[in-house]
Amino acid sequence: MAKKLEKTIDQDLTLLADTLDEVLQSAGNKSKDELDKIRSKAEGVLRDARSRFNGETLTKHAREAAATANDYVKDNPWYGVGAGAAIGIVIGVLLGRR
Template sequence: MFKKAEKVERDIDEDVALLADTLDEVLRDSASKTKEEISELHRKAKGVLRDARARFNDSSSLTQHARDMADHANSYVRDKPWQGVGIGAAVGIVIGLLLARR
């Protein structure tokens, strides 16, 4: 049920790591490089940044997935109200027991 959200989160983590690595390479190597090599690093960093921005802008699919899950839960509770009450009570009991242990 949450596999899509986990995949999107993993993709975003990978994009951020790649972006950080590229920025680190640009900052570390820019002092000792020639103008052509700096231009190449600049081009590479721009490409990574453009790709990361495109993926972040696509994160609206994660928001849509969360809305779909909320709608699904809402329709489930409307179709089966007593099961919804039972689930809510069970969750409340578990949370109460966890808080009482503190």
């Protein structure tokens, strides 16, 4: 699930960057009608990206990711213990450097 969300975010950011790049490159040599068309396209892409990643959607994805992680730890408890120990060691080393 997290990979799917990450891929979607990457695609949206790439599309936004490409559209912005098109607007910036063509601003000097396009007619007003063509600029209005490009601007409308950019606004549409931005609106779609915002609607897909509003607070509700991100909260839903975060809950699904947490549920998936919870299920994984329940199915593989020793991996969870190992990860917790590793994180504890890292934090201990970092705090010990003070």
